[in-house]
Each structure stands twice: as C-alpha cells, then as structure tokens.
Amino acid sequence: MTVAVTPTRTSKLFRGLRRVPFGVGLSLAFLSLMFFIFLFADLIATHDITAQDLTNRLRRPAIMGGPAQFWLGTDELGRDIYSRLIYAIRTSMLVAIAGSLIGAILGTLLGFVAAHFRGMVEDTIMMLVDWQSSIPFVVVALATLAFLGTSFGLVVILIGLQGWDNYARLVRGLVLSANGHGYAVAIRGLGAPPVYVYWRHILPNIAAALMVQFSLNFPETILLEASLSFLGMGVQPPMTSLGLMLGSGRRFLLTAWWISVLPGAVIFLTTLSISLVGDWLRDRLDPTLR
Amino acid sequence: MNLRFVATRFGRAVLTMLLVVGFIFVILRVAGDPAQVMAGDDAPPEMIERYRAALGLDRSLPEQFVRYTAALATGDLGRSFKDNRAALDVVIERLPITLYLGFVALAISLGIGIPLGIFAALKRGTAIDRFAMTFAVLGYSLPNFFLGVLLILLFSLHLRWLPSSGSETVWHLIMPAMTLGTAHAGGIARFTRSAMLEVLNRNFMRTAKAKGVPRQRRLYRHAFPNAAIPVVTHLGFRLGHLVAGAIIVETVFAWPGVGRLMISAVAARDLAVVQALVLMTAFAMICANLAVDLAYGWIDPRIRVAGERREA
Numbered sequence: 001m002t003v004a005v006t007p008t009r010t011s012k013l014f015r016g017l018r019r020v021p022f023g024v025g026l027s028l029a030f031l032s033l034m035f036f037i038f039l040f041a042d043l044i045a046t047h048d049i050t051a052q053d054l055t056n057r058l059r060r061p062a063i064m065g066g067p068a069q070f071w072l073g074t075d076e077l078g079r080d081i082y083s084r085l086i087y088a089i090r091t092s093m094l095v096a097i098a099g100s101l102i103g104a105i106l107g108t109l110l111g112f113v114a115a116h117f118r119g120m121v122e123d124t125i126m127m128l129v130d131w132q133s134s135i136p137f138v139v140v141a142l143a144t145l146a147f148l149g150t151s152f153g154l155v156v157i158l159i160g161l162q163g164w165d166n167y168a169r170l171v172r173g174l175v176l177s178a179n180g181h182g183y184a185v186a187i188r189g190l191g192a193p194p195v196y197v198y199w200r201h202i203l204p205n206i207a208a209a210l211m212v213q214f215s216l217n218f219p220e221t222i223l224l225e226a227s228l229s230f231l232g233m234g235v236q237p238p239m240t241s242l243g244l245m246l247g248s249g250r251r252f253l254l255t256a257w258w259i260s261v262l263p264g265a266v267i268f269l270t271t272l273s274i275s276l277v278g279d280w281l282r283d284r285l286d287p288t289l290r
Numbered sequence: 291m292n293l294r295f296v297a298t299r300f301g302r303a304v305l306t307m308l309l310v311v312g313f314i315f316v317i318l319r320v321a322g323d324p325a326q327v328m329a330g331d332d333a334p335p336e337m338i339e340r341y342r343a344a345l346g347l348d349r350s351l352p353e354q355f356v357r358y359t360a361a362l363a364t365g366d367l368g369r370s371f372k373d374n375r376a377a378l379d380v381v382i383e384r385l386p387i388t389l390y391l392g393f394v395a396l397a398i399s400l401g402i403g404i405p406l407g408i409f410a411a412l413k414r415g416t417a418i419d420r421f422a423m424t425f426a427v428l429g430y431s432l433p434n435f436f437l438g439v440l441l442i443l444l445f446s447l448h449l450r451w452l453p454s455s456g457s458e459t460v461w462h463l464i465m466p467a468m469t470l471g472t473a474h475a476g477g478i479a480r481f482t483r484s485a486m487l488e489v490l491n492r493n494f495m496r497t498a499k500a501k502g503v504p505r506q507r508r509l510y511r512h513a514f515p516n517a518a519i520p521v522v523t524h525l526g527f528r529l530g531h532l533v534a535g536a537i538i539v540e541t542v543f544a545w546p547g548v549g550r551l552m553i554s555a556v557a558a559r560d561l562a563v564v565q566a567l568v569l570m571t572a573f574a575m576i577c578a579n580l581a582v583d584l585a586y587g588w589i590d591p592r593i594r595v596a597g598e599r600r601e602a
Contacts, residue, residue, distance in 0.1 A: 130302070131309045134579060135572045136530040138537060139552070143314070146556040146564045147321045223433055227538055230435045231553055243435075250439060250542075254447050261443070264436035272431035279427075 024280045027273035034270055037086055038093040046071070047080035049087050050238050054078050058256045075259050076252060084240050088263055091241040092225055095156055095234075099221040102160025104214055107167025112198055114168065115175035125168060132165040138227060145233050155234050159224050163217040170213055174206040208285040215278030219271040226267050242267050295587055303580045310572040311359055314565055328561050330371040337371075344368075367569065368562030370555075377566035381548060387457055388547030391466055392536060398471025399478055404521070406475070407482025411490060422479050429476020434535050438469045438542035455544030466543040470535050474528060481524045485517040492516070519586065526582030530575055 020028070037044065046069075053074065061073040061081075072082040114125040141158045148154060175198070178184055187197050228234030229243030237244070242263040249259030318324045325341035326333075344361065347354065367377045410422035445465060446454035456462050489495065490513060498508045540549035548567065555563040 127305065127309070131306050133527070134306050134530075135310065135568075135575050136534040138534040139568055139571050140313070142537075142552060142556050143564050143568045144317060146559055146561060147317045147327065219431065226433060227435065227534075230538070231541060233553075233556060246435065246439065253439065253443055257443055257447075260439050264433075264439060268432055268436055271433070272427065275427055275431050 021280065023276055027276040030269055030273045031277065034089060034093060034266075037089045041086050041090040045083040045086045047083040049079060049084045049240060052077045052079055058252060060256075061258055072262060073256065073258055075249065075256070081259060081262065084245060085262055085266070088240045088242045088245050089266060091235055091239055092222065092243070092267075095159055095225045095241070096218065096222045098156050099159030099162070099225070100214060100218050102157065103163040103217060103221070104167055104210065106160070107164035108171050108210065110164070111168040111171025112175055114172045115179065116194060116198070122172070126172070129165040129168050137162045138224065141224070141228060142231075142233060145228075150233060150236055152235065152239070155225070155228065159221050159228075162224050163220060166217060167210070167213060170209060171206065174209060175202055178202045178205060212278070212282045212285060215274060215281055218278075219274045222267065222271055222274075292587075296584065299580055299583045299587075303576050306576050307573065308359070310569065310576075311362060312355070314568060315355055315358055318561075318565075328368060328565075330559065330561075333371060341368075362569065367566040370560050370563045372558065372560055372563075377562040378570075380563055381551065381566045381570055384546065384548045384551050387545070388536060388540070388549060391463065391470065391540070391545060391547060392532060394463060394467040395470035395474070395536075396532065398467055399474035402472070402475035403478030404482050406479040408486055410479065410483045411486030414487065419483075422483065426476040426480040426483075429473050430480075432473070434469055434473055434538045435542055437473070438465070438539060441465045441469060442542070457545050457547075462543075462545075466539050466545050469542070470532070470539045473535060474532060477528065477531075478521075478524070482517070482521055485520045486513065489513050489517045523582060523586055526579050529578050533571060533575070 055078065056067060056074050057076055057078045059067055059074040059078075061071065063071075064073075069080075072080075072085065075081055075084070110125050114122040141162070144158060145154065179202075184197055184202060187201055188194075225234055225241065226243030226246070229241045230247035232244075232247060235241040235244050245263040246260050246267070249256070249263070252259055318327060321327045325338045325347060329337045329341050342348075344366075349357070365378055369375065370377050370380050406422045406425065410419040413419055442454045442465070445452040452465055453459075453462050454465075495508065495512060498512050503512070536547065537549035537552055539545065540547045541553055544550070551563065552567050554560075555567065
C-alpha cells in the first residue's frame with residue numbers, strides 16, 4: 001500500500017509543478033531566496049553586524065542617496081542594515097524551522113501514543129491538548145520567560161511547544177482511522193510489531209496531511225518569534241532577528257523608517273508566501289482537508 | 291438543556307483551570323526558591339518571609355499545591371513588588387480600557403468579516419469572492435505589529451491626522467482598533483465563506499428552493515442559522531488570538547491596558563502581577579469557551595444528545 005501510494009502523490013505533485021499559478025511560483029521563488037540567505041548568510045553579508053560606524057548613523061539606503069557602502073542604510077549606531085537584515089533572516093528562519101520541527105515531532109509522537117494506548121493515556125494527552133488550546137500561547141510563553149529568564153534555547157523550546165496540540169489532535173484522529181483500515185489490520189495480522197506498522201505504513205500514509213499542517217503552523221512560529229522579539233522578550237542582542245529589528249527601529253520611525261519597515265516587509269512576505277504555497281499544496285495533496 | 295452535558299462541560303472547565311494553576315505552581319518551583327523569585331531580587335527579608343509563610347514552603351508539595359489553590363480561589367494573587375499593591379487590583383484597574391479596545395476591535399472584525407464572507411460565498415468565483423479571499427490572506431499574513439507601524443507611519447507621521455499613542459480621545463482608538471480588527475476580519479471572512487458554501491450545497495437548501503421558498507427567506511431562515519453554528523465555535527477559538535493580538539497592539543500604540551501591563555510586568559519580572567494576568571486571562575478564556583460550548587449545544591441539538599463536540 002505504502003509503495004503504491006507515495007509515488008502516485010509525488011508524481012502528481014511534479015506533474016502539477018508545470019502549471020503552478022503565478023502567485024505560487026513567485027512565493028516559491030521568494031521562499032527559496034529566504035532559504036538561500038539562511039544557508040549562506042556569511043557569504044552575502046557585507047559588514048560585521050556589530051561593527052559600529054558612529055560617523056555614519058541613521059544613513060539613508062544607497063538607493064535613496066545614502067553612502068554607497070551601506071546598501072540599505074545604517075541604524076542608530078551606524079551598523080549596516082543590509083548585513084543585519086541578512087543575519088536577522090538567518091536567526092528568524094533558524095528559530096522558526098527548529099521550533100516547527102520540535103512542535104511537529106512532539107505532537108505527532110503524542111498523537112501516535114494517544115491512539116495506540118487509548119484509555120487513560122489518551123485522556124491525559126487530550127486534556128493537555130485542550131489546555132494548550134484554551135489559553136493564548138503568547139501569554140504562556142511570556143509568563144515562562146518572566147519566571148525563568150530569557151535565553152535563546154528557552155525561546156526555541158517555547159516556540160516549539162506552540163502548535164504541538166494541532167499535530168497531536170490531527171495525528172490521533174488519523175491513526176485511529178488508519179488502524180481500522182484493511183492494510184494496517186493485515187500487516188498486524190502478519191505479526192508486525194506496532195512500531196513497525198506505525199513507522200513504515202501509517203506514517204507515510206498520513207504524511208500529506210502532516211505536510212499541510214506544517215505549512216499552516218510554520219507562519220505561526222515565524223510570527224510568534226517575531227512577536228516575542230518585537231516585545232523584547234525573544235532573541236536578545238547582540239544577536240538580531242526580524243522582530244527585534246522591527247521593534248528596536250520603531251523609535252526612529254520619523255527619521256529612519258526603513259530600519260523598521262524592511263524587516264517588517266520580510267516577515268510579511270514570508271508569511272504571505274507560505275500561506276499561498278500552503279493553500280496550493282493543500283488543494284494538491286489532500287483535497288479532503290480544508 | 292441536558293444536565294449531564296452541562297455538568298461535563300463545567301467539570302472540564304474546572305479541570306483546565308486547575309491545570310493552569312498547576313502550570314504556574316510548577317514553573318515557580320523550577321525557577322528557584324519560590325519566595326525569593328516571587329518577591330523579587332532586592333526584596334527585604336521580611337517580604338520573603340511573608341511569601342515563605344504564605345506559600346507554606348515548609349510543607350509537602352501536595353499540601354503546598356492545595357494551599358496555593360485555596361489562596362488563589364479567595365482572590366489572593368500576591369502583591370506587586372513595585373508598589374506593594376494587591377496584584378489583582380493592579381490588573382483589574384487596567385481591564386476596562388482593554389475591554390473597550392477589544393470590543394470595538396471585535397465589532398470591526400465581525401462587521402467586516404461576516405458580510406464579506408457571506409457575499410464571497412453567494413458570489414462564488416466572482417471578483418467579490420477573489421477580493422474577499424485576497425483580503426483574508428493579507429489580513430492573516432500581515433502581522434499586527436507591522437500593520438501598526440505602517441499605520442503610524444502613514445497617519446501619524448506623514449499625514450498627521452491621528453495620534454500615535456495614548457488613549458485619551460476617540461481618535462486614539464481608531465488605529466489600534468483597526469489594526470486588531472482587520473487582522474481578525476480576514477480569518478472570520480474566510481471561515482464564514484466556507485461555512486456558508488457548505489450550507490448552500492446541502493439538500494435542504496435545494497428542497498427549499500424546489501418548494502418555492504423565496505430567496506430572501508431561504509437565506510435568512512435556512513442558510514444563516516445553519517452556517518452560524520461553526521462560525522460561533524470559530525469565534526470561541528478566535529478569542530485567544532484577540533487577546534494575544536491585544537498585547538502587541540497595546541505595545542505598538544502605547545495603549546495603557548492589560549497587554550501593556552503584561553509586557554512591563556514581564557520585563558520588570560514583577561511575577562505576582564504576571565501570575566495574576568495569566569490566571570485571569572486563562573479564567574476569561576475558559577469561561578468564554580464554556581459559554582461557546584453551551585451555546586453550541588443549545589443551537590445544535592445533535593451535540594447535546596451526543597454529549598461530545600465534534601472535532602473541529
């Protein structure tokens with residue numbers, strides 16, 4: 001069953017790539033650019049992000065008549081905004097990717113556990129899911145950071161904990177229904193241990209739905225990191241992130257709006273691109289999900 | 291209404307609230323000596339002693355938890371170390387101004403989102419539909435803090451029409467309420483549209499048409515009530531986003547409400563106030579979800595018979 005299903009879906013995806021809508025193509029190109037920047041930030045940055053040039057503070061971008069060595073101008077300490085933006089993209093992408101993966105893996109695992117053991121275990125996990133959905137996660141995250149203090153690792157973990165409940169709920173439902181399907185019953189009848197059935201047969205069959213969930217969750221993790229950093233509770237200097245740049249540049253809106261607007265635009269275009277690609281993927285991979 | 295249904299929902303709400311209390315209880319102990327942590331870094335020894343006595347730190351953990359929960363239940367949420375006032379009072383005095391912003395934003399998002407969603411569903415595939423869906427995607431992708439910054443840039447700094455911070459006049463309300471409202475209008479429009487589309491394709495709608503029920507009546511008496519069910523549930527979930535959004539929006543526009551209090555309390559590590567804020571937010575959200583659940587059971591008889599809400 002697995003062998004039959006996966007290639008069909010993949011080939012369908014590739015056939016579809018030839019007639020990708022324009023907006024989706026543009027989004028994919030933008031996301032590729034972001035990923036490229038994430039990988040090769042060191043090569044494309046032109047300045048050290050902490051290097052200050054106090055004679056060149058709050059300069060305009062070169063295109064608007066600023067000095068030629070600072071392509072996107074400088075901030076209040078004369079640091080190069082272009083290079084800072086590149087590294088901010090790297091940090092934000094790193095946190096978002098790590099956070100999304102933590103959430104996906106934890107939620108999927110708990111979903112499988114809930115569906116396998118049923119009874120008390122399932123009730124406990126679903127109670128935690130209900131709890132997580134019942135209060136806004138930003139509040140939980142802020143409280144945790146207040147009590148435990150801010151550190152990069154804690155921020156990544158907190159961002160990872162956001163959204164696990166959606167995976168757990170989804171996977172539990174899917175596994176429960178898959179367990180009743182002929183193929184799972186047949187393989188189990190042949191004497192396969194549960195872990196083998198889940199890993200080799202059920203997981204590949206629900207992968208499409210998980211990918212859709214990932215595309216829904218990823219923008220949320222980007223926005224959570226950006227929100228926390230914007231509020232000054234996420235990524236801390238000397239590191240920089242898109243939310244942090246936007247938040248700290250806010251004081252200079254009147255004289256140097258580009259410090260805030262550039263990272264803001266990057267966040268907006270990234271979440272927009274993922275939403276567009278995600279919607280398109282959803283229609284393509286899983287027409288039954290909405 | 292079925293008593294058992296109400297009792298189950300109510301029991302669940304109480305349990306969820308206990309989990310929130312448990313969360314704070316655990317995290318306070320993970321953070322170090324709870325009395326020291328709660329009282330703040332440079333607290334006088336007698337203050338730490340008072341916390342130590344209040345928290346009952348010399349007793350066993352389960353007993354501490356019971357005492358802690360009992361103290362919370364009587365409204366004793368600790369004191370703000372900034373001015374030594376009861377944390378609960380500090381939060382409550384900021385509440386009205388946040389509710390003011392929240393209700394106006396909610397009204398904006400419903401006022402835009404629901405009609406837009408309905409029109410998009412009725413005129414499916416037309417320019418109106420495409421406009422509504424573009425609006426929805428933009429509303430979803432444009433973060434509150436960025437939209438706020440753009441609005442300040444345009445209306446306060448460039449055009450000089452609106453004040454960028456504070457809450458003194460109704461002019462101050464416009465930008466925060468629009469920022470918070472439009473973000474949710476997009477999501478609500480999208481959800482209303484899909485709920486409407488689903489209802490419009492049902493058999494009973496075709497039957498009504500075949501019976502010769504006029505279009506107006508078909509919409510008002512048949513389509514809207516049925517589409518309202520998922521939309522109401524969705525609003526319950528949305529409320530959390532609204533609270534989270536308020537924290538950001540209040541920070542951007544220096545709106546002196548609960549959200550800004552949260553940020554300043556977290557930054558100053560005024561933990562009694564943070565604790566009070568988390569508990570009150572959780573309490574409000576749990577009550578709202580309970581109300582939605584009960585309203586849902588009341589609108590849709592199938593739910594209260596089954597006693598279990600379908601997975602959304």
